[in-house]
Amino acid sequence: xxPATNSLEKLVKRGHRTERAWAALVAVIALVCLAPAVVIGWxxxxxxxxxxxxxxxxxxxxxxxxxxALLVLVxxxxxxxxxxxxxxxxxxxxxxxxxxTWMLVLPLAIPGYILGFVFMSVFGFTGPIxxxxxxxxxxxxxxxxVRSLWGAALVLSLSLFPYVYLLGRAAIREQATTGxxxxxxxxxxxxxxxxxxxxxxxxxxxxxxxxLVMLETLTDFATVIYFNVQTVSVGVxxxxxxxxxxxxxxxxxxxxxxxxxxxxxxxxxxxGRARYEQHTGSRRVLPTKALYGARAWAATATCCAVLTVAFxxxxxxxxxxxxxxxxxxxxxxxxxxxxVTLALLAATLVALASIGVSNARRFSPSxxxxxxxxxxVVGYALPGPVIAIGVLLVLAALDGLLSSLGIEVPGLxxxxxLVGVAYAYAVRFMALGVNGIDASLQKVPMELTLSARSLGxxxxxxxxxxxxxxxxxxxxxxxxxxxxxxxxxxxxVLLLRPFGFDTLPVWIWxxxxxxxxxxxxxxxxxxxxxxxxxxxxxxxxxSAGDRPEDLPTSPAAVxxxxxxx
Amino acid sequence: MSTREPLAPPRAPDQQTQxxxxxxxxxxxRFGSTTxxxxxxxxxxxxxxxxxxxxxxxxxxxxxxxxxxxxQPDAGEILLAGRPVFGPSASVPPEDxxxxxVFQENTLFPHLNVRxxxxxxxxxxxxxxxxxxxxxxxxxxxxxxxxxxxxxxLSGGERQRVALARALAPEPxxxxxxxxxxxLDPNLRSQVRGQTVEILRRAGASVLFVTHDQLEAMSLGDxxxxxxxxxxxxxxxxxxxxxLPTSRFVAASLGEAYFLPVTLCGNGQIDCEAGRCxxxxxxxxxxxxxxxxxxxxxxxxxxxxxxxxxxIEFQGAHILYQxxxxxxxxxxxxxxxxxxxxLGTAVAVQLAHGHEPVVLPARAE
Numbered sequence: 029x030x031p032a033t034n035s036l037e038k039l040v041k042r043g044h045r046t047e048r049a050w051a052a053l054v055a056v057i058a059l060v061c062l063a064p065a066v067v068i069g070w071x072x073x074x075x076x077x078x079x080x081x082x083x084x085x086x087x088x089x090x091x092x093x094x095x096x097a098l099l100v101l102v103x104x105x106x107x108x109x110x111x112x113x114x115x116x117x118x119x120x121x122x123x124x125x126x127x128x129t130w131m132l133v134l135p136l137a138i139p140g141y142i143l144g145f146v147f148m149s150v151f152g153f154t155g156p157i158x159x160x161x162x163x164x165x166x167x168x169x170x171x172x173x174v175r176s177l178w179g180a181a182l183v184l185s186l187s188l189f190p191y192v193y194l195l196g197r198a199a200i201r202e203q204a205t206t207g208x209x210x211x212x213x214x215x216x217x218x219x220x221x222x223x224x225x226x227x228x229x230x231x232x233x234x235x236x237x238x239x240l241v242m243l244e245t246l247t248d249f250a251t252v253i254y255f256n257v258q259t260v261s262v263g264v265x266x267x268x269x270x271x272x273x274x275x276x277x278x279x280x281x282x283x284x285x286x287x288x289x290x291x292x293x294x295x296x297x298x299x300g301r302a303r304y305e306q307h308t309g310s311r312r313v314l315p316t317k318a319l320y321g322a323r324a325w326a327a328t329a330t331c332c333a334v335l336t337v338a339f340x341x342x343x344x345x346x347x348x349x350x351x352x353x354x355x356x357x358x359x360x361x362x363x364x365x366x367x368v369t370l371a372l373l374a375a376t377l378v379a380l381a382s383i384g385v386s387n388a389r390r391f392s393p394s395x396x397x398x399x400x401x402x403x404x405v406v407g408y409a410l411p412g413p414v415i416a417i418g419v420l421l422v423l424a425a426l427d428g429l430l431s432s433l434g435i436e437v438p439g440l441x442x443x444x445x446l447v448g449v450a451y452a453y454a455v456r457f458m459a460l461g462v463n464g465i466d467a468s469l470q471k472v473p474m475e476l477t478l479s480a481r482s483l484g485x486x487x488x489x490x491x492x493x494x495x496x497x498x499x500x501x502x503x504x505x506x507x508x509x510x511x512x513x514x515x516x517x518x519x520x521v522l523l524l525r526p527f528g529f530d531t532l533p534v535w536i537w538x539x540x541x542x543x544x545x546x547x548x549x550x551x552x553x554x555x556x557x558x559x560x561x562x563x564x565x566x567x568x569x570x571s572a573g574d575r576p577e578d579l580p581t582s583p584a585a586v587x588x589x590x591x592x593x
Numbered sequence: 594m595s596t597r598e599p600l601a602p603p604r605a606p607d608q609q610t611q612x613x614x615x616x617x618x619x620x621x622x623r624f625g626s627t628t629x630x631x632x633x634x635x636x637x638x639x640x641x642x643x644x645x646x647x648x649x650x651x652x653x654x655x656x657x658x659x660x661x662x663x664x665q666p667d668a669g670e671i672l673l674a675g676r677p678v679f680g681p682s683a684s685v686p687p688e689d690x691x692x693x694x695v696f697q698e699n700t701l702f703p704h705l706n707v708r709x710x711x712x713x714x715x716x717x718x719x720x721x722x723x724x725x726x727x728x729x730x731x732x733x734x735x736x737x738x739x740x741x742x743x744x745x746x747l748s749g750g751e752r753q754r755v756a757l758a759r760a761l762a763p764e765p766x767x768x769x770x771x772x773x774x775x776x777l778d779p780n781l782r783s784q785v786r787g788q789t790v791e792i793l794r795r796a797g798a799s800v801l802f803v804t805h806d807q808l809e810a811m812s813l814g815d816x817x818x819x820x821x822x823x824x825x826x827x828x829x830x831x832x833x834x835x836x837l838p839t840s841r842f843v844a845a846s847l848g849e850a851y852f853l854p855v856t857l858c859g860n861g862q863i864d865c866e867a868g869r870c871x872x873x874x875x876x877x878x879x880x881x882x883x884x885x886x887x888x889x890x891x892x893x894x895x896x897x898x899x900x901x902x903x904x905i906e907f908q909g910a911h912i913l914y915q916x917x918x919x920x921x922x923x924x925x926x927x928x929x930x931x932x933x934x935x936l937g938t939a940v941a942v943q944l945a946h947g948h949e950p951v952v953l954p955a956r957a958e
Contacts, residue, residue, distance in 0.1 A: 046686065475696045478663050479756075481687040482694040483714030484763060493713070497704045 046487055050388040051397050057381050058400040061455050064418025065285070065410055067425075072282035079279050087263060095259040095287060097177055098184070098252065099242055105185025106241045110192025111234055113334060118200040119222060121316040122327040129197075130567045132331070135338040136190045137559035139516050140251035141533065142552045144183045145540035146342040148174065148254055154543070180255035186338040188244055192237035194566075199233035200226055201313045208314055218317045226314070232299045239295040246287055246411040250518045250537050260284050261519070264413040268523060274420065281417035288411050343556060349549035359535070360550055367515050367531040373446065374453035375511040379503055381454065382461030386469045387495060390477055391487040401466075405459035412456065416523035419452040445526055452520045457510045464509065468502020469495060509562055516555050612675030614639050614767040614799030615660060620669035622655055629655045630666070631823035637767060639674075642793060642800040643828075644814030646807055647846065652823040653803045657769050660801065661694055662687035674766045693760030693768040693798075697775040699752050701744040707731070707755050708740045714763040730758040734792055749777050750785040757792060767799045774809070786813070807847045811835060819843045837951055844884050844951070851924035852882040855952060863952065866899075866918045868943040872950055880955035883944075887913060887927035891945045894934060898941030902934055916942060 080088075117129045135143075151157050151174045161169050172178065204226040211221035249261040260283050268277040319327055385401045407415060423445075472495060480490045496503075518533040525534060532551045539548035613636040622630040630652040637643045645653045658664040660671060662678065662685060671679035673692065678685040694700075701710050708727055715723045731737050734754040744752060753773055760768055773789070774782045790813055793800050804810050810817050811831035818828040819842075827834050827843045838844035841852065853865040863872045865883050867890055872883075892900060892914070903923065904915030907930075914926045914934065926942070934940070944950070 473698060473700065475698050475700045476702065478661070478687065479694050479696065479700045479759075480702070480713065482661055482663075482690070482692050482765075483759065484688050484691075484716060485713065486686075486688050489716075494702055498702075 047392045050392040050487065051394070051400075053384050054388045054392075054397050054400045054404070057385055058403040060451075061404045061407060061458055063422045064415050064452070064455055065406060066418075067421040068278060068282050068285050068414050068418045071278045072285060075282075076275060076279060079276050083276065083279070087258065091258050091260045091263045094177065094257050095246075095261075098181055098257060098259055099245055099287075099291075101177065101181035102184045102188065102241060102245045103238055105181055106189040106192045107234070107238060109185055109189035109334065110237060110241075111196050113189070113331070114193050114196035114200055114230075114234075115222065115226075116327060116330065118197055118314055119218070119226075119316060120327060121318040122324040124328050124331065125316075128328075128331040128335070131335055131339075132193055133190050133563055133567055134335065134560075135187055136566075137556050137563045138187055138339065138342060139518065139533070139555065139559070140184055140187045140248055141254075141518050141537055141540070142346075142555065143187045143338075143342055144180075144251040144254045145536075145545060145548065146345050146552075147179070147183050148540075149543075149545045150345065151179075175254070175256045177255070177257050180252045180257045183251060183255070184245055184248065188241045189338075191240045191244075192234060195233040195237035196230055199230035203233075204229040205312050205314050235295055235298045239291060242291040243288060243409060243411060246284055246291070247413070247519055249413065250522060250533075254540065260287065261411065261413045264417060265519075265523060268417065268420075274424070277417050278421055281414050284411050285414045288409060288414065292409060343553075346549045346552050346556070349546040350553050353546045353549060356550065363530055363532045363535040363551065364554065366529055367533070370446070370449060370453070370521070370531060371511040371514040373450045374457060374514040375507045377450055377454040378457050378461035378510045379465070379507050381458065382465040382506060383491075383496070383503065385462050386466040387487070387491050389466065390469060390474075390495070391490075401462065405462050407455040407457070408459035410456070412452075412517075412519035413523065415452050415455050416520045419448050419455070419524065423448055423451070446529065449521055449524045449526070452524055453510075453514050453517060456517075456520065457513055460509050460513065461506045464506035465499060465502050468499040472498050505565075512558050512562055515558050611639050612672070613637055614641070614674055615801065616670075616672040616675075617656075617660070618670040618672075620656065620659060620671070621667045622652070622659060622664070623667050628823050630659070633669075633823075633825050635818060635825055635828070637799055637801055639799050640797050642790075642802060642813060642815045643818060644802045644804060644810040644816075645818045645820055646804055646810035647820035649805055651820045653805075653820050654771055656820075657771050657801060657803050660767070661692045661769055662690050691763070691766045693763070693765035695753070695756050695760050695768070695770045695773045697772040699744065699749075699756070699776075701747075701752055701756055701759070703744050705743075706740070707736070707742050707744075707747075710744070710755060711759045711762050714759060726762055730762045733761065733796060734758045735788075750781050750788075753777065753785060754788065754792070757789060761792075761796055761798060765798075767801060768793070770800065770802045772804055773802075811847065817847075819846055821846065836948060838884070839953075841884075841953060841956065844953075849887055849925065851885045851922075852953070852955070853885060853918075853922065853924070854955060855881050855883045863950075865944075866920055866922065866942075867924070870944045870946060870950055872952060881952050882955045884951040884953065885924055885944065887925045889944060889946045889950070890924060890926045890942060891928065892916060892926055892940040892942045894938055895941035896939050898939045900940045900942045902936055902938045902940060905934075905936060916940060918942070 113132050117125055117132065149155055153174075158171055161171060207225040207229050208221050211225040212218075216224060246259075246261060249259060249265050252259055253262055253265075260280055264277055264280045264284060267273050267280055318324075381404070385404055388397055389401050410418075476494060476498075477490060480494050481487070485493065516533060518537060521531050521534055522537070525531070530538075532555060536548045536551040536555070539545075539551075615635070615637040617633055617635045620630055620633045621628065633652075633656060635643075635656075645656065647653050655664065659666050659679070660673075665684055666679060668681075669679070670677065670681075673690060677683075678690050701707075702713065705713065711727045711730060712723050715726055718726070727740070728737070731739065734757055736751060736754055736758070739747070739751070739755070744755070747755065756773075774786055777785055786809065802810075802813055804813075811834075814831060816828055817831050817834050819826045819834060819838075821842050827839050829837075834843060835847050838847065838850075841850075844850040853867055855863045855865045858864045858869070861871055861873055862869055863883065867885060870883075892898070899919045900916045902914050903917045904913075904925075906913040906915075906925075909930065911927050911930055912932060914928060914932075915923055916926055917923050
């Protein structure tokens with residue numbers, strides 16, 4: 029045997045080992061990301077009869093009713109607000125249209141749990157509106173109950189409608205143009221063409237936006253608790269935080285998962301056979317109809333009203349409170365530092381895992397690796413409570429496994445550890461990292477990677493010396509987006525927070541629950557300011573003419589690409 | 594005798610038996626139901642420049658990628674300098690193959706300057722060695738003063754020369770070039786091509802050069818391999834493959850060629866519509882045809898001639914006349930620019946191969 033053959037065997041083994049190592053890395057990440065969904069799915073398939081019969085005889089019917097009613101109301105609310113605004117700014121020309129086009133995205137920066145308490149403070153029993161009414165008409169004046177399903181639906185609609193608006197606007201402006209022009213040439217008027225052609229063509233996008241809204245509504249329980257609405261997600265929170273009943277919590281979480289699956293199935297159904305059109309090169313936008321006189325001012329007033337209610341008035345109120353409250357307190361800084369720590373931890377985890385996944389796709393390009401890398405982003409479609417309870421179960425199982433192996437980590441892994449929260453965040457926000465960083469790596473030509481390898485560099489060195497420096501902007505953007513989403517995240521941290529570890533949103537929520545609005549203002553302003561960063565990025569990319577999906581502002585925003593491809 | 598001395602330097606005999614830089618045996622690559630590379634055997638001698646030419650989609654780039662280890666063959670064997678790098682059950686990863694690559698795209702690392710781009714392949718050498726090797730290859734490509742430049746500060750031609758320097762720096766067993774000039778603008782192209790060949794000769798590198806341009810292939814290569822639909826149809830010196838193609842495909846891919854049916858007239862002569870010539874070919878099939886390139890045929894003005902000029906293309910140094918023969922077949926004659934024959938002139942065509950003509954079986958109708 030020639031010595032060459034020996035070295036060949038050694039080299040071959042090493043080559044296969046590196047490919048296998050990359051594939052294994054993706055497999056592990058996919059497994060870790062899927063585990064919470066799998067354990068909840070497992071309890072969905074293996075229901076415990078006594079838990080369900082107990083739930084059914086007590087709270088369950090009410091919860092199911094509230095959940096369905098809330099979903100329907102928010103669906104209708106965001107469809108009218110989002111779809112209507114999208115049509116208004118794309119189909120007509122009126123004073124201020126250009127500015128409204130980007131400003132209508134601003135409400136995304138106010139999380140529901142902040143808008144909710146501002147709303148309560150203004151329209152609630154003790155608020156200025158009801159006070160004035162009582163002063164004018166006496167104490168028995170009939171006012172609608174704010175703490176109700178209607179109030180919750182209104183607040184969620186106001187904070188979530190920009191998803192529908194963004195997607196609808198892009199579809200109307202850029203995809204329906206040709207169809208609209210043909211319809212006009214065939215004798216249809218502006219409105220008739222819109223109804224017959226533009227609306228059907230924009231339907232897949234509108235439905236995608238509405239799906240996103242539904243998933244976000246399912247995730248939320250912090251906001252609806254203000255309004256005393258008992259959805260299934262609220263049930264998960266109450267069962268877990270009130271009784272620490274893991275069994276019941278996981279059964280209820282599986283119900284939330286079922287709702288999410290139903291929403292996704294409904295999306296397919298509503299979209300029908302229509303496909304979400306990709307950009308068709310042409311940059312022609314829909315011709316607008318100019319409005320004059322009273323109608324023009326009515327359009328402007330509508331946009332102003334929506335923006336005032338959904339963004340400017342709440343922000344002004346919060347700034348006012350923060351100002352009269354004055355100064356920073358030490359609590360604020362400790363909660364802020366907790367939040368930042370958690371955000372950094374989550375962003376780092378997501379970035380590392382995403383760098384691993386996207387590089388593995390490059391170095392070990394096989395079908396299994398591709399499929400597994402797609403599985404790492406399922407968290408985008410999972411409601412927060414599902415992930416949180418899933419993480420709890422996974423870590424508990426791990427804990428049990430460790431102690432059965434004789435390794436004692438008492439109580440550390442189950443609750444009361446930062447690991448659980450960071451894990452849940454990473455699962456939920458993974459899509460932001462993987463899609464962002466992978467898109468960035470796609471821009472590095474394959475030939476560059478191949479050149480580097482043929483120059484004798486092993487994959488790890490190619491990643492370190494070529495891929496990382498060339499994708500550092502993409503990585504930074506992914507870190508930023510994940511970090512800010514983690515900063516404002518509330519439901520998962522409420523379920524999983526370690527004892528004594530409160531983040532800024534938790535603090536705000538607790539103060540707001542005690543009607544201490546003024547104390548909650550400073551933290552809220554901080555969260556809104558941070559949330560404006562991704563909104564600004566989004567607006568910039570919109571004015572540059574890119575599709576809004578290029579820069580998602582929330583993990584759910586990534587749904588667009590997945591649900592629609 | 595010096596060869597019998599036990600301590601004699603093995604230089605002379607070793608040079609004779611030096612293994613080829615690249616040796617391919619029975620390489621097969623399928624994509625789904627299509628066979629992109631079909632049982633290819635090929636070798637590139639040490640220091641040789643082999644060009645691989647063929648239409649796009651003929652499998653030439655696939656072959657190059659398999660040699661570099663960027664793609665795995667379905668069957669066959671690859672040896673680089675006698676060292677097996679791909680066999681039935683084994684494949685060496687690209688970073689351990691000692692293969693230099695230059696693509697048609699700009700593949701310089703955009704975040705590294707020229708020096709660092711070239712030094713990328715010189716890992717594990719001392720700082721001094723790296724510096725001197727970088728200087729050496731930059732001198733070779735005549736860009737000695739460009740050390741600190743970044744890729745975006747270079748012209749297209751300069752980028753390709755730096756890419757070449759980077760690929761040459763680690764002294765690869767073989768250099769693989771995949772249409773390296775395809776993205777350069779045509780004026781620059783021939784200039785960069787000339788420089789590249791000079792650099793490669795000076796470096797003494799073994800080179801596989803893939804191109805779809807037959808002129809490039811013939812002007813650069815020591816040998817030319819013509820590839821069509823996954824197979825190597827013919828390998829030989831540019832002169833051989835051009836003048837003595839073994840198939841109509843090879844004949845047509847290297848330049849304009851016309852085919853006329855021939856009859857045997859004994860005593861080493863064959864006859865066709867364009868005249869008679871000597872050939873020792875054996876007429877095996879029912880129908881054989883002679884290959885006629887525009888420079889293989891001439892004519893004289895003759896009112897009794899059977900040909901007729903039906904087209905004239907002025908090309909500067911020469912003129913291409915299209916002549917229609919009595920059978921209706923047409924061929925083109927390349928004549929000096931001094932000729933001046935108007936359209937419709939009756940001419941007598943005659944063959945002027947100046948070498949053994951190529952006679953091939955007629956295409957099945």
